[in-house]
Amino acid sequence: MPQQRAAPAPSDPADAEEISPYRAKRDAPGDRVCMSCSKTFPSLGWHNRLCRDCAKRG
Numbered sequence: 001m002p003q004q005r006a007a008p009a010p011s012d013p014a015d016a017e018e019i020s021p022y023r024a025k026r027d028a029p030g031d032r033v034c035m036s037c038s039k040t041f042p043s044l045g046w047h048n049r050l051c052r053d054c055a056k057r058g
C-alpha cells in the first residue's frame with residue numbers, strides 16, 4: 001500500500017506575487033517629495049502627498 005504523504009505547499013513564485021497584486025512598487029511607503037513645499041519627507045503611502053508640516057497647516 002503506497003503511503004500518501006502530505007505534499008508541501010508548492011513554492012510557486014507567482015503565489016508570492018499575488019500577495020499585493022495591485023500595489024505598484026512606486027506606491028509603497030517611502031521618501032516622497034511634498035506636493036506643497038517640495039521637501040522630501042517619509043510618506044506613509046501613495047495617498048500621503050504632503051509633509052507633516054504642510055499637512056498640519058491643511
Ligand SMILES: [Zn+2]
Nearest residue numbers: 034037051054
Ligand atoms: Zn510640505
